[in-house]
Amino acid sequence: MKLKYICILLTAIFLVGCNLEELPEATTSKGPIFGSESGLQLYTNSFYNMFNGKNLHRADAMSDYLARKDTPAFITEGNYSAQVSTGWSWTDLRNINYFLVNCNDPKVPVAVRKNYIGIAKFFRAWFYFDKVKRFGDVPWIGKPLDVTDTELLYKAREPRTMIMDSVLADLDYACQNIITTSEASRSLVTKYVAYAFKARVALHEGTFRKYHTNLGLQASADGLLNQAAVAAKKVIDEAGYKLYDGAGVDKSYRQVFINPLPIATEVMLSAVCDLALNNLNDANWYWTSGTYGDKASFIRTFINTYLNIDGTPYTNDPAYKTMLFKDEVKNRDKRLAQTVRAGDYKRINAGVLVPSPPLFSYTFTGYQPIKWALDDMYYDTRDLNINSVTIFRYAEVLLAYAEAKAELGTLTDADWALTVGALRKRAGITGGLTAKPTVVDTYLQSKYFPAITSPVILEVRRERGIELCLEGFRFDDIVRWKRGELMQMEWNGMYVPELNKPLDLNEDGVPDVAFYKVLPTKVAGVTYVEVSPSIAGKPNSQLISGENSGELTWLNNIPRKWAERNYYYPIPTGDIITNPKLVQNPGW
Numbered sequence: 001m002k003l004k005y006i007c008i009l010l011t012a013i014f015l016v017g018c019n020l021e022e023l024p025e026a027t028t029s030k031g032p033i034f035g036s037e038s039g040l041q042l043y044t045n046s047f048y049n050m051f052n053g054k055n056l057h058r059a060d061a062m063s064d065y066l067a068r069k070d071t072p073a074f075i076t077e078g079n080y081s082a083q084v085s086t087g088w089s090w091t092d093l094r095n096i097n098y099f100l101v102n103c104n105d106p107k108v109p110v111a112v113r114k115n116y117i118g119i120a121k122f123f124r125a126w127f128y129f130d131k132v133k134r135f136g137d138v139p140w141i142g143k144p145l146d147v148t149d150t151e152l153l154y155k156a157r158e159p160r161t162m163i164m165d166s167v168l169a170d171l172d173y174a175c176q177n178i179i180t181t182s183e184a185s186r187s188l189v190t191k192y193v194a195y196a197f198k199a200r201v202a203l204h205e206g207t208f209r210k211y212h213t214n215l216g217l218q219a220s221a222d223g224l225l226n227q228a229a230v231a232a233k234k235v236i237d238e239a240g241y242k243l244y245d246g247a248g249v250d251k252s253y254r255q256v257f258i259n260p261l262p263i264a265t266e267v268m269l270s271a272v273c274d275l276a277l278n279n280l281n282d283a284n285w286y287w288t289s290g291t292y293g294d295k296a297s298f299i300r301t302f303i304n305t306y307l308n309i310d311g312t313p314y315t316n317d318p319a320y321k322t323m324l325f326k327d328e329v330k331n332r333d334k335r336l337a338q339t340v341r342a343g344d345y346k347r348i349n350a351g352v353l354v355p356s357p358p359l360f361s362y363t364f365t366g367y368q369p370i371k372w373a374l375d376d377m378y379y380d381t382r383d384l385n386i387n388s389v390t391i392f393r394y395a396e397v398l399l400a401y402a403e404a405k406a407e408l409g410t411l412t413d414a415d416w417a418l419t420v421g422a423l424r425k426r427a428g429i430t431g432g433l434t435a436k437p438t439v440v441d442t443y444l445q446s447k448y449f450p451a452i453t454s455p456v457i458l459e460v461r462r463e464r465g466i467e468l469c470l471e472g473f474r475f476d477d478i479v480r481w482k483r484g485e486l487m488q489m490e491w492n493g494m495y496v497p498e499l500n501k502p503l504d505l506n507e508d509g510v511p512d513v514a515f516y517k518v519l520p521t522k523v524a525g526v527t528y529v530e531v532s533p534s535i536a537g538k539p540n541s542q543l544i545s546g547e548n549s550g551e552l553t554w555l556n557n558i559p560r561k562w563a564e565r566n567y568y569y570p571i572p573t574g575d576i577i578t579n580p581k582l583v584q585n586p587g588w
Contacts, residue, residue: 035105040116043099047123048187050092053271054281056389057257057372059472061294065302065465067365067491067554068294074569075487077561082570082588087134090141096124098144111179118177121170122189122197128167129201132160133476136568136585140166156581161217164205168227171198175231182240186262186388187272192239195231196268196392199400202228204480207407211482212567225404232401236418241266241394249428254338256393257371260386268392275386282383283372289380290361297358298340298367298469300492300551301447305462306333311424311431315443325358325366325494326507334428335466340367344506348376357505357512360527364542364554365493366505371470390471395423399464406456411436416456420463448486484562493552496544502526515544515552563587 033039062072073079099120103113131138137157145152174194181191206224209217235241244266245252256263262270273280286293304315309331314320320328329342337343340358347356358368372387379385402419405411413435421433437455444458452458464477478486496503500520502511511523517532531544531552539557544550565587576582 030102031105034102035107037108037112037116040103040108040112044116044119044123047092047096047120050123050126051271051391053389053391054273054279056271056391056472057281057283057470058286058293058296060470060474061296062487063474064478064486064489065298065469065474066294066296067299067493068296069364070294071555071558071560075560075562075566076558080570082573082576082584085570085572085588087131087569088572088575093124093127093141094144096120096127097142100124101144111177114177115179118174118194119189122174122178122194125167125170125174125197125201128163128170129204132163132167133204133479134569135571136160138163142166154579154581157583161220164201167201168198171201175234184264185272186264186267186270189269192235192241193269193392195234195239196397196400199228199232199235199397199404202231203400203404204476206404208480210407211480222408225407228400229404229408232397232404235394235397236401239268239394241268241397243395243398243422243426245426249334249426251338252426253335254371256390258374258387260388262388262390266394267388267390268394268397270391271389273386273388280383281385281387281389283385283387283389284374284379285382285384287369287373288359288362288377290359295362295364297363297365297369297493299365299489300367300494301489302465303328303336303340303367305444305448306336306466307424307429307462308332309334309428309430311429311433313441313443315441322495322497324497325503325505328494333424333466339369339371339466339469341370342506344508345370346375348378350377355506355508355510357508360513360529363493365491365552367493369470395467396471396473398423399460399467403457403460403464406454406460411456411460420460423463423467447489449481449483479567482567484566487562487566488560490556491554492545493554495549495551496531497549499531499544499548 033043060066061068062074073084100117103117103120105113128138128140137160139152139155140158140163141152143152147153171194174189175191175198178189178191178194180188183190202224206221206228209215209224210221242265244256244263246265247255256266260273262272271281287296289295304320306314308314314328314332317323329336329340337345341356345356346353348354358366360366362368372389373379374385374387398419402411402415405415416436417434425433437459440453440455440458441462444462445452449458449461452461461477461481465474468474478484496515500514500516500518502514502523504510505512511526513527513529514520514523515529515531517530519528519530522528529542530540531542532540533543534540541555541557543553543556545553565585568585570585570588571582576584
């Protein structure tokens with residue numbers, strides 16, 4: 001009965017949303033929630049909705065390495081403004097602050113209260129980290145607001161330095177006071193998840209300050225990078241995680257993302273799906289449907305960054321430019337064939353395994369992702385997926401440690417072997433695993449990071465892009481590295497050797513696709529894609545780079561534009577009207 005009463009009271013709290021401060025202050029209303037550990041646990045469990053975990057599989061939809069059915073409004077000139085901007089919502093913060101102010105009942109042991117305060121501060125850090133990434137300077141609110149708090153309700157934005165100091169202070173408290181170090185379901189925040197988050201935050205802010213020199217904050221960058229390295233090493237040394245390799249080099253990487261239950265050796269925190277509770281996600285629908293979702297596929301420039309299996313750059317071979325799809329996916333980093341449809345990839349149709357090359361009813365480039373999509377076609381039609389979606393995993397911690405040390409100039413051969421070397425070993429790569437690189441890959445440098453001369457930083461960034469692709473990091477990485485221009489990169493696809501010739505993409509003896517300007521006599525079972533400059537008098541978005549051969553290109557007729565202002569989103573116009581002390585971000 002007591003638990004039921006607590007649930008009813010919590011429901012009342014969350015129904016009032018942003019007006020939590022209007023609840024009666026009498027202890028009789030707060031006691032059942034704040035006077036027992038079960039009440040504290042129920043309340044803090046509500047914060048987990050902030051992760052939006054089930055949708056993280058699509059969080060890279062706006063990135064440099066994905067071509068999609070349309071250009072994102074944010075980087076399409078004239079399509080985005082303060083009038084349509086979103087994200088200036090404070091409801092979650094009010095819920096957290098209400099908890100922090102009221103978690104002081106002496107009936108609950110001090111250590112238990114500190115544990116749940118630590119969890120609440122973890123989520124406050126999550127809230128503010130997201131706000132700073134999106135808007136830069138924001139107001140700091142450290143208490144649940146009342147309607148009489150006009151000074152706080154209408155306060156000005158505060159410097160990101162102050163906000164990020166507060167975020168890291170909250171995370172320090174969480175790291176020191178969260179009691180649980182590990183839990184079997186991988187669905188709850190633990191001490192080491194807090195350390196992993198601190199590493200993520202400090203790495204982001206340290207590199208942001210280093211490369212955004214206009215802020216004048218470079219002097220504080222190394223201190224933050226050191227905090228990132230220390231927090232990551234704490235997880236590495238104490239938490240007991242390791243990279244999952246139980247399915248071998250050909251399957252282990254992808255298994256982390258398609259397994260129904262989180263693979264506990266590597267996954268630290270996950271949005272766990274549950275068929276019995278109808279708590280599912282839509283990964284298959286999103287990544288296979290020709291009508292639902294963004295129809296996102298990788299571009300060839302990014303695919304070219306996957307190393308050969310011996311650890312050498314694929315683009316060292318001058319023939320890479322005209323390599324056919326069936327050949328370019330061979331003898332490469334094993335993650336490539338676990339990330340896109342390639343080789344003898346098969347799916348299950350009504351219990352039968354069937355060859356499944358890239359489908360040009362979905363993909364515009366040929367590099368169709370499979371990282372999050374289950375192989376059984378049963379899951380393709382709506383939100384039916386049972387695979388859990390990772391929020392934190394050990395691989396990210398390894399990469400945070402490697403990048404922080406690389407940026408500091410202190411990464412050793414042992415550090416390399418522990419981090420990037422271990423990730424590449426899991427991917428079947430045989431060379432370059434034990435010693436940090438000494439030679440710059442000119443393709444990677446020229447296409448992505450022309451200002452970076454350190455081969456170590458370049459290779460860590462390569463590894464981060466490949467290992468963490470489609471996990472929601474890419475846009476933030478581009479922003480913190482101040483490489484927004486990458487968002488303008490051409491959306492290119494596989495090489496087409498000649499028009500009208502059906503191509504067998506998976507070498508199963510059955511032709512799959514042909515590209516044409518004048519429709520030839522059709523071959524049964526082949527998908528025909530027109531690459532004429534125009535169709536019915538309108539520009540055609542699907543072209544090839546040459547007259548009769550070349551790389552596929554997509555949506556070159558709709559330019560994407562990155563300007564300095566795009567490093568932040570605009571504050572919504574309505575919020576500036578409500579609070580004139582909020583100064584709009586430059587350029588908006």
